[in-house]
Amino acid sequence: xxxxxxxxxxxxxxxxxxxxxxxxxxxxxxxxxxxxxxxxxxxxxxxxxxxxxxxxxxxxxxxxxxxxxxxxxxxxxxxxxxxxxxxxxxxxxxxxxxxxxxxxxxxxxxxxxxxxxxxxxxxxxxxxxxxxxxxxxxxxxxxxxxxxxxxxxxxxxxxxxxxxxxxxxxxxxxxxxxxxxxxxxxxxxxxxxxxxxxxxxxxxxxxxxxxxxxxxxxxxxxxxxxxxxxxxxxxxxxxxxxxxxxxxxxxxxxxxxxxxxxxxxxxxxxxxxxxxxxxxxxxxxxxxxxxxxxxxxxxxxxxxxxxxxxxxxxxxxxxxxxxxxxxxxxxxxxxxxxxxx
Amino acid sequence: xxxxxxxxxxxxxxxxxxxxxxxxxxxxxxxxxxxxxxxxxxxxxxxxxxxxxxxxxxxxxxxxxxxxxxxxxxxxxxxxxxxxxxxxxxxxxxxxxxxxxxxxxxxxxxxxxxxxxxxxxxxxxxxxxxxxxxxxxxxxxxxxxxxxxxxxxxxxxxxxxxxxxxxxxxxxxxxxxxxxxxxxxxxxxxxxxxxxxxxxxxxxxxxxxxxxxxxxxxxxxxxxxxxxxxxxxxxxxxxxxxxxxxxxxxxxxxxxxxxxxxxxxxxxxxxxxxxxxxxxxxxxxxxxxxxxxxxxxxxxxxxxxxxxxxxxxxxxxxxxxxxxxxxxxxxxxxxxxxxxx
Numbered sequence: 001x002x003x004x005x006x007x008x009x010x011x012x013x014x015x016x017x018x019x020x021x022x023x024x025x026x027x028x029x030x031x032x033x034x035x036x037x038x039x040x041x042x043x044x045x046x047x048x049x050x051x052x053x054x055x056x057x058x059x060x061x062x063x064x065x066x067x068x069x070x071x072x073x074x075x076x077x078x079x080x081x082x083x084x085x086x087x088x089x090x091x092x093x094x095x096x097x098x099x100x101x102x103x104x105x106x107x108x109x110x111x112x113x114x115x116x117x118x119x120x121x122x123x124x125x126x127x128x129x130x131x132x133x134x135x136x137x138x139x140x141x142x143x144x145x146x147x148x149x150x151x152x153x154x155x156x157x158x159x160x161x162x163x164x165x166x167x168x169x170x171x172x173x174x175x176x177x178x179x180x181x182x183x184x185x186x187x188x189x190x191x192x193x194x195x196x197x198x199x200x201x202x203x204x205x206x207x208x209x210x211x212x213x214x215x216x217x218x219x220x221x222x223x224x225x226x227x228x229x230x231x232x233x234x235x236x237x238x239x240x241x242x243x244x245x246x247x248x249x250x251x252x253x254x255x256x257x258x259x260x261x262x263x264x265x266x267x268x269x270x271x272x273x274x275x276x277x278x279x280x281x282x283x284x285x286x287x288x289x290x291x292x293x294x295x296x297x298x299x300x301x302x303x304x305x306x307x308x309x310x311x312x313x314x315x316x317x318x319x320x321x322x323x324x325x326x327x328x329x330x331x332x333x334x335x336x337x338x339x340x341x
Numbered sequence: 342x343x344x345x346x347x348x349x350x351x352x353x354x355x356x357x358x359x360x361x362x363x364x365x366x367x368x369x370x371x372x373x374x375x376x377x378x379x380x381x382x383x384x385x386x387x388x389x390x391x392x393x394x395x396x397x398x399x400x401x402x403x404x405x406x407x408x409x410x411x412x413x414x415x416x417x418x419x420x421x422x423x424x425x426x427x428x429x430x431x432x433x434x435x436x437x438x439x440x441x442x443x444x445x446x447x448x449x450x451x452x453x454x455x456x457x458x459x460x461x462x463x464x465x466x467x468x469x470x471x472x473x474x475x476x477x478x479x480x481x482x483x484x485x486x487x488x489x490x491x492x493x494x495x496x497x498x499x500x501x502x503x504x505x506x507x508x509x510x511x512x513x514x515x516x517x518x519x520x521x522x523x524x525x526x527x528x529x530x531x532x533x534x535x536x537x538x539x540x541x542x543x544x545x546x547x548x549x550x551x552x553x554x555x556x557x558x559x560x561x562x563x564x565x566x567x568x569x570x571x572x573x574x575x576x577x578x579x580x581x582x583x584x585x586x587x588x589x590x591x592x593x594x595x596x597x598x599x600x601x602x603x604x605x606x607x608x609x610x611x612x613x614x615x616x617x618x619x620x621x622x623x624x625x626x627x628x629x630x631x632x633x634x635x636x637x638x639x640x641x642x643x644x645x646x647x648x649x650x651x652x653x654x655x656x657x658x659x660x661x662x663x664x665x666x667x668x669x670x671x672x673x674x675x676x677x678x679x680x681x682x
Contacts, residue, residue, distance in 0.1 A: 066411040070476055070483070077479040108471065108484045109564075130449065135411055138418040142411070143449045144485070223450075302421075 002208040006127065006215045008222045011147040015127060015215070017208045019152045021090070021115050025050040027150045030086030030111050034076060036099045037090040038063070041117055044160055049090065053079055063094055064133040066142060072102050083107045089148075092118035092165075093125035093249070097143070100131030104144040113150040118161055119169025119203075120250050122153040123176065123210045128218045128231075137300075139239055145223060153211075155204050164248050167285050170195065171234075171250030175257060176210040178278060179233045180217070182321030184209050189281045196285065229325045233315040234260055236333075240300035241290070254282050258289050263336050264316040274320045298334050343549040347468065347556045349563045352488040356468060356556070358549045360493045362431070362456050366391040368491045371427030371452050375417060377440045378431040379404070382458055385501055390431065394420055404435055405474040407483060413443050424448045430489075433459035433506070434466035434590070438484070441472030445485040454491040459502055460510025460544075461591050463494040464517065464551045469559045469572075478641075480580055486564060494552075496545050505589050508626050511536065512575075512591030516598060517551040519619060520574045521558070523662030525550050530622045537626065570666040574656040575601055577674075581641035582631070595623050599630050604677050605657040615661045639675050 001018040014027075033052040038059040046054070055075055057063045076085070087110060089099030096114050103112035116126040132143030158166065177185035184206075188195065194202050214231065221228040238256030242249055261278050264270035279289065301312065314328045342359040355368075374393040379400040387395070396416055398404045417426070428451060430440030437455050444453035457467040473484030499507065518526035525547075529536065535543045555572065562569040579597030583590055602619050605611035620630065642653065655669045 066407040070407040073483050074476040074479065077476060077482050105483045105485065107482060108473070108486055132449070135415040135418060138415065141418050141448060142414050142446045144446065145449055 002204065004208070004211055004215055006147075006219065008129075008147070008219050010129065010145065010222055012149075013127065013129075013147045014150045015153070015211055016150065017122075017153045017211065018155050018204045020156065021045060021048050021117075021152070021154050024088065024090075024113075024115050024152055027113055027152065028086055028088065029113070029149055031084040032081070033086045033088055034079070034081055035088045035090055036072065036095060036102065038092075038095055041091045041095070045090070045117070045157065050088070052088065057095070057098060059091075059094070061094060061134070064097060064140075066133055066135070068098060069101055069105065069133060072098070073106050076102075076106055081106065081110075083110060085110055087112040088115065089113070090115040090117065091121070092116070093121040096121050096126045096148075097130075097132050097140075100129070100146050100148065101133060101143060103148075104131055104146045109146070111149055112146075113148045113152075115152045115154060117154065117157045119158055119166055119207070120172055120248075121169075122155075122158075122207050123169060123214070124172040124250075126151045126153070127211060127214055129222065137243065139243060153207055155200050155207065158198055158203065164251070166198070167287070168248035168250030170285055171254040171257075173206055173210045174278075174281060175231075175233055175253060176213040178257065178317060178320055179230050179315070179323035180213045180321060181209065182319070184213075185277075185281075185320050189277070189284075192281070192284050229313050230315055230323045232313070232325075233257060233317070233323050236260070236301055236312060236314055237297070240297050241293075243300055244296060251287065254285075254287050255290050258282060259340075260315060261317050262340070264318070266336070266339075267316065269324075270317045270319060274317070277320060278317075293337060293340075297337060298330065301333055302330055343545065345549070345552055345556055347488075347560065349470075349488070349560050351470065351486065351563055353490075354468065354470075354488045355491045356494070356552055357491065358463075358494045358552065359496050359545045361497065362386060362389050362458075362493070362495050365429065365431075365454075365456050365493055368454055368493065369427055369429065370454070370490055372425040373422070374427045374429055375420070375422055376429045376431055377413065377436060377443065379433075379436055382432045382436070386431070386458070386498065391429070393429065398436070398439060400432075400435070402435060402475070405438060405481075407474055407476070409439060410442055410446065410474060413439070414447050417443075417447055422447065422451075424451060426451055428453040429456065430454070431456040431458060432462070433457070434462040437462050437467045437489075438471075438473050438481075441470070441487050441489065442474060442484060444489075445472055445487045450487070452490055453487075454489045454493075456493045456495060458495065458498045460499055460507055460548070461513055461589075462510075463496075463499075463548050464510060464555070465513040467492045467494070468552060468555055470563065478584065480584060494548055496541050496548065499539055499544060505592070507539070508628070509589035509591030511626055512595040512598075514547060514551045515619075515622060516572075516574055516594060517554040519598065519658065519661055520571050520656070520664035521554045521662060522550065523660070525554075526618075526622075526661050530618070530625075533622070533625050570654050571656055571664045573654070573666075574598060574658070574664050577601070577642055577653060577655055578638070581638050582634075584641055585637060592628065595626075595628050596631050599623060600681075601656060602658050603681070605659070607677070607680075608657065610665075611658045611660060615658070618661060619658075634678060634681075638678060639671065642674055643671055 234257030242252035575598030583593035
């Protein structure tokens with residue numbers, strides 16, 4: 001078990017990697033707890049939940065709407081929840097996003113914590129305090145910044161993840177290494193077989209290292225005005241690909257990382273050998289780099305929330321373990337995409 | 342024109358009482374402005390709006406839903422709004438509540454300001470940073486704390502308010518005086534004819550004084566853990582009456598103040614003469630104290646968001662100009678209501 005104390009101006013979180021769901025009861029705060037989970041997690045692990053009223057949402061991205069948030073707030077009201085109640089989200093990224101947003105909005109804010117059950121949410125969604133839902137086609141345009149008081153990353157729960165979701169989580173793990181930790185990147189590359197076999201020991205270490213990167217970046221820049229943008233490496237294209245292709249988040253981000261790395265190489269920022277290292281690690285996980293891009297990619301990039309006016313903050317690699325953010329115009333993105341289509 | 346600089350930990354607001362809508366353009370921040378207003382305000386004053394994309398919502402409480410928030414976020418996305426965009430709410434309490442919530446949620450937070458067009462919003466809703474919508478029958482259970490960068494209170498716009506809305510605003514004005522400023526209370530009572538005639542000079546002074554009270558209370562206790570609760574004087578019953586009786590907010594609050602004052606007197610906190618002063622001022626505005634209470638009042642009080650477990654923070658008067666908050670049980674409230682029904 002490894003702990004990270006995450007401190008920022010807006011609050012603090014305790015992150016516990018390797019703790020188990022059955023111990024969650026010891027972390028609860030507030031007067032009465034309500035659990036938000038999805039139907040898959042509930043079916044597999046419901047018997048290990050702490051005693052509390054449980055609200056289930058449908059698993060999957062389609063639950064990320066204000067309608068679901070509204071319904072949960074309504075049910076909390078009906079069950080007599082108040083300002084001193086506590087929300088425990090048990091699930092992956094969608095459950096974390098929804099739970100965090102409900103905790104931000106219900107009675108103008110109540111306490112919350114997570115048991116993070118997917119690799120993607122363990123290394124990404126559950127920490128950092130971003131909450132969000134979609135509005136129609138616009139992804140995560142509605143949300144808040146709000147820290148959970150704790151995040152439990154139960155590594156043993158990763159065993160039951162579908163393969164595509166597991167690999168999706170590895171995408172964010174590799175992203176963290178690619179932007180900030182060259183050693184971690186090559187440790188992942190050197191242990192890819194054990195990782196693909198979901199070896200608990202190495203996973204606990206990888207998740208912990210990846211969280212160290214994410215938390216130190218977020219501590220420096222909680223509201224994403226500067227260095228935190230680097231965490232969006234692969235996401236400008238990734239978000240667009242995710243929406244067009246109905247692809248799991250981390251897989252779309254890997255495609256986005258490949259595009260962003262290729263562009264970095266074309267601009268002379270990234271060496272060809274580092275580009276090949278990244279490409280071969282991604283291929284080693286069974287991902288085939290996309291060669292044909294669906295129409296509408298540019299339009300979706302334009303709609304991406306990181307844009308500023310007619311420009312966008314785009315993250316380039318300068319080498320494995322080193323990233324930088326630059327403002328690029330949509331015309332430049334357009335020209336780059338056209339050059340490879 | 343009178344200015345209040347409102348400073349709290351979470352940010353700061355400039356409040357300008359007596360400024361006019363046509364000058365709003367000089368207060369705008371951010372790169373591009375989107376206006377949120379309602380169909381009534383747009384019809385009456387649309388020609389004086391600053392140049393910007395205008396989104397209209399239906400006037401009235403029925404617009405206070407997450408569905409409307411979702412739609413506005415969607416339209417902002419469609420029109421290319423981003424993190425640097427600015428929202429200007431022009432309207433009364435509902436427009437302020439919605440605009441503030443959209444500003445809290447869109448792209449995880451963008452800037453906003455208000456032109457406050459009703460007396461109720463000038464003295465209450467537009468300052469203090471509370472935003473909120475309803476969830477079914479549960480009033481304001483969904484919301485955030487977020488300060489507008491400015492609030493313009495255009496007194497001349499009060500001329501076109503329907504009488505019931507105007508009197509509703511006076512309810513909150515009287516509330517502020519009743520809990521914190523005995524002199525202001527008797528100044529209102531002594532000038533009730535000029536006030537009912539909507540004399541601009543005296544209104545500007547009254548609105549300003551009332552805002553001085555509200556801002557100093559909120560500066561002391563932004564997140565409503567202590568003294569800010571006193572602003573809820575009349576609101577525990579008021580909210581319930583408002584929902585049952587389909588009554589304008591401030592009028593319901595006046596009924597709530599009468600009940601709370603009567604209870605204060607029964608408990609020996611408030612003198613009978615002060616109770617009569619309050620009652621006669623409210624009657625001078627054409628309000629008839631309720632004598633028969635609709636069924637379900639207690640159930641709605643129990644659902645009120647200020648409750649804590651089986652108790653509620655209830656605000657009593659100790660005299661005109663002095664209030665205190667006490668925790669009372671629902672049984673006590675029940676017994677009090679039964680005693681007067």
